[in-house]
Amino acid sequence: MAARLAVVAVFALLVLASAREARAYPWMVRHAYTGCAMCHADPTGGGVLTEYGRAQGDLLLRTKYRKVPEGEEGEPSKTAGFLWGALDTPEWLSLGGSVRSALMRNAVTGVPATNRWIHMESDLRAFAKASIFRAGASLGYLHEGGRAAQVTTRAKDNLVGRHYWIGVAFKEDLWLVRAGRMNLPFGVRNVEHTLWVRSATRTDINDGQQHGASVSYNGEKLRGELMAVVGNYQIGPDDYRERGWAGFTEYALGDRWAIGASTLGTWALRDKATGVTTHREAHGLMLRGAPFEQLVLLGEATVLVRAPAGTDTSYGFTSMLQADWEPIQGVHFLITGETLKDARERSKTSLGGWLSAWWFFLPHVDARIDAIVRNVPTPVGDIRATTLLAQLHAYL
Amino acid sequence: MRVRVAMLMFFGVLAAASPAGASPAFPDAVRARLGLSYAPPCAICHEGGRGGAGTVTTRFGRAMMDRGLKGGDGASLAAALDAMARDGVDSDHDGASDVDELRRGKDPNGASGVAIGAPPIEYGCGGATVARATGGGGGWLAALLLAAHFTRRRRRSGTGRGSGRARAAAIVALGAATLVAACNPYEVSYVAPEVCQSGRLWTGGDSESADMNPGMACIQCHSRGEGPTFTLAGTLYAASDEKDRCAGSNAAVVYVQGADGRTQKLVPNGMGNFSSKLSVAMPYTAWVQSADGKVRRMADPQSNGDCNACHTQHGLNGAPGRVVLP
Numbered sequence: 001m002a003a004r005l006a007v008v009a010v011f012a013l014l015v016l017a018s019a020r021e022a023r024a025y026p027w028m029v030r031h032a033y034t035g036c037a038m039c040h041a042d043p044t045g046g047g048v049l050t051e052y053g054r055a056q057g058d059l060l061l062r063t064k065y066r067k068v069p070e071g072e073e074g075e076p077s078k079t080a081g082f083l084w085g086a087l088d089t090p091e092w093l094s095l096g097g098s099v100r101s102a103l104m105r106n107a108v109t110g111v112p113a114t115n116r117w118i119h120m121e122s123d124l125r126a127f128a129k130a131s132i133f134r135a136g137a138s139l140g141y142l143h144e145g146g147r148a149a150q151v152t153t154r155a156k157d158n159l160v161g162r163h164y165w166i167g168v169a170f171k172e173d174l175w176l177v178r179a180g181r182m183n184l185p186f187g188v189r190n191v192e193h194t195l196w197v198r199s200a201t202r203t204d205i206n207d208g209q210q211h212g213a214s215v216s217y218n219g220e221k222l223r224g225e226l227m228a229v230v231g232n233y234q235i236g237p238d239d240y241r242e243r244g245w246a247g248f249t250e251y252a253l254g255d256r257w258a259i260g261a262s263t264l265g266t267w268a269l270r271d272k273a274t275g276v277t278t279h280r281e282a283h284g285l286m287l288r289g290a291p292f293e294q295l296v297l298l299g300e301a302t303v304l305v306r307a308p309a310g311t312d313t314s315y316g317f318t319s320m321l322q323a324d325w326e327p328i329q330g331v332h333f334l335i336t337g338e339t340l341k342d343a344r345e346r347s348k349t350s351l352g353g354w355l356s357a358w359w360f361f362l363p364h365v366d367a368r369i370d371a372i373v374r375n376v377p378t379p380v381g382d383i384r385a386t387t388l389l390a391q392l393h394a395y396l
Numbered sequence: 397m398r399v400r401v402a403m404l405m406f407f408g409v410l411a412a413a414s415p416a417g418a419s420p421a422f423p424d425a426v427r428a429r430l431g432l433s434y435a436p437p438c439a440i441c442h443e444g445g446r447g448g449a450g451t452v453t454t455r456f457g458r459a460m461m462d463r464g465l466k467g468g469d470g471a472s473l474a475a476a477l478d479a480m481a482r483d484g485v486d487s488d489h490d491g492a493s494d495v496d497e498l499r500r501g502k503d504p505n506g507a508s509g510v511a512i513g514a515p516p517i518e519y520g521c522g523g524a525t526v527a528r529a530t531g532g533g534g535g536w537l538a539a540l541l542l543a544a545h546f547t548r549r550r551r552r553s554g555t556g557r558g559s560g561r562a563r564a565a566a567i568v569a570l571g572a573a574t575l576v577a578a579c580n581p582y583e584v585s586y587v588a589p590e591v592c593q594s595g596r597l598w599t600g601g602d603s604e605s606a607d608m609n610p611g612m613a614c615i616q617c618h619s620r621g622e623g624p625t626f627t628l629a630g631t632l633y634a635a636s637d638e639k640d641r642c643a644g645s646n647a648a649v650v651y652v653q654g655a656d657g658r659t660q661k662l663v664p665n666g667m668g669n670f671s672s673k674l675s676v677a678m679p680y681t682a683w684v685q686s687a688d689g690k691v692r693r694m695a696d697p698q699s700n701g702d703c704n705a706c707h708t709q710h711g712l713n714g715a716p717g718r719v720v721l722p
Binding site: 147148150151152153154155158233234235236237240272274275276277308309311344345346378379380 | 437439443448449450451453454455488503505506517518519520521591597599601
């Protein structure tokens with residue numbers, strides 16, 4: 001049923017012709033880019049693109065409708081720059097931004113289906129470098145959601161600052177030491193922030209960032225980051241802030257495969273879910289690879305540990321496997337399977353499946369449609385949630 | 397996440413329907429049985445705090461069930477609490493028994509004696525707790541000035557390379573100044589009516605100000621050693637069920653008459669807070685009087701000058717909610 005809906009939706013979308021984005025795309029591994037630092041100002045991926053990244057985005061991401069004239073294959077078009085090339089930025093500054101909106105239909109057993117328009121992102125991002133100094137920041141507006149990243153304190157219509165950091169780079173950017181509010185270095189940096197591997201570990205790039213300091217290494221084969229997490233200072237009171245560590249390392253096997261491991265551990269005097277003093281950990285493995293250029297596999301498997309004061313330590317598990325098939329440049333079909341067993345006593349395994357189509361149909365613009373089915377067992381019976389999500393996204 | 401929201405709604409529906417074995421009345425029953433000034437949260441028994449069968453897995457909750465607690469059975473609750481007190485159960489092994497901890501406002505499941513009744517999570521810069529009001533307007537002004545400066549420079553320098561840089565610098569400066577201005581932790585935030593009916597919320601934490609913590613028990617908190625020693629203190633509201641820290645009203649004046657017949661006039665400030673350090677002969681009576689002479693009077697004399705200790709959002713010790721305008 002969901003699959004049929006997905007097919008209908010995909011066709012509807014193709015007819016309506018719409019969009020694409022460039023945030024961290026872990027599947028760029030298909031073009032033999034195992035690392036992120038070449039294209040992203042944040043060496044662990046996500047956020048502002050470097051000039052090189054913009055050029056690659058133009059060359060490799062979007063659908064090309066005309067044959068590129070001979071001799072110009074490696075030349076990005078004029079629209080590759082910030083705001084489609086309307087604004088020239090000096091070399092020391094990279095600007096970027098992202099606007100993303102979605103229509104969502106959600107049907108949960110026992111609850112009437114809801115239709116919502118969600119404005120997910122309207123962020124401006126900047127990255128500056130001067131000699132060995134590096135700085136990055138994002139600022140945006142959200143009508144709803146993204147609460148843990150909000151800067152202003154209203155219930156709705158807030159300014160959000162998802163990341164801002166300053167740092168020092170050594171050895172020609174091989175090492176970066178930085179402090180500020182950053183994405184947690186953990187797992188695959190999926191754009192799909194609601195995937196259980198992201199939400200259960202609280203490491204999504206929507207509003208899962210935390211304040212802290214980190215060291216990252218971006219070698220050709222080996223890369224990684226270790227962060228001392230001091231808590232999210234955009235929530236309060238202090239009891240709720242999680243402190244600890246987060247880190248990952250990834251090693252490239254050949255041109256198109258990379259394996260990695262992540263670890264995370266935090267303490268909070270009052271956990272937002274359990275309400276009491278809680279220690280939690282997550283340890284996982286990840287895999288990115290392209291068996292051939294049209295197909296990319298992303299996988300992650302993570303053990304969850306939670307020890308709320310007053311209860312025994314519980315163990316859980318979450319995993320994700322995604323296949324991304326790009327038959328024509330810029331057109332992606334994705335199948336994702338995911339599991340979650342909460343680190344809670346007597347919790348049962350939830351299953352989720354995603355069918356997605358994604359089209360980078362214009363420079364800086366992409367459209368995506370997802371059909372998501374999730375089954376969550378609870379003591380009072382299974383809850384089945386079906387979500388249809390249609391997104392339009394522009395990368396500035 | 398959307399699933400979680402849906403689940404919350406789902407459980408919300410469940411809780412509202414209150415099946416036979418449900419225990420939403422337990423917090424109040426625990427309060428009554430142990431003579432607490434507050435009702436403990438569902439989370440002392442239900443892990444995650446949402447309630448529901450199979451989620452009574454906290455150590456305190458399990459110890460209670462071991463002593464006969466059954467969902468929806470008030471008599472079993474009283475018996476289990478008595479048994480807990482008798483056995484001196486200490487769920488978190490911190491040396492203080494569960495019942496003692498509850499009496500002292502501590503979480504029986506919390507390792508380091510975390511206070512119970514979780515303060516709600518707050519969102520925004522500095523978690524809205526490290527407050528100090530220094531004109532947020534300053535930041536915006538700086539942003540505007542910077543923008544103006546760069547725009548003028550750009551006009552003068554015409555087009556060409558320099559202008560691109562100036563424009564970029566203007567954007568960055570504007571962004572940074574906006575962040576600084578917005579990050580400026582305001583002591584009072586403007587919030588949606590579903591947060592505070594008055595539209596204003598105190599977000600200044602315990603920072604030194606007579607506007608602080610409207611609606612909360614002033615004397616009780618100050619008695620921990622910080623803040624002035626008041627004999628009388630409280631908050632006047634327009635709505636009788638405003639949440640803690642929501643701004644009140646100063647559209648009327650509070651009078652307190654001691655047992656010796658002496659009357660004090662307490663004038664609320666802009667947040668609705670009023671206080672006095674003058675001694676009061678207990679018990680006292682109190683009333684609120686508006687400029688046009690309307691009066692709202694507390695019928696029973698009281699011996700505790702901490703008005704908000706009883707006049708909470710929903711009222712404690714029989715009080716009808718907030719001290720409100722006549």
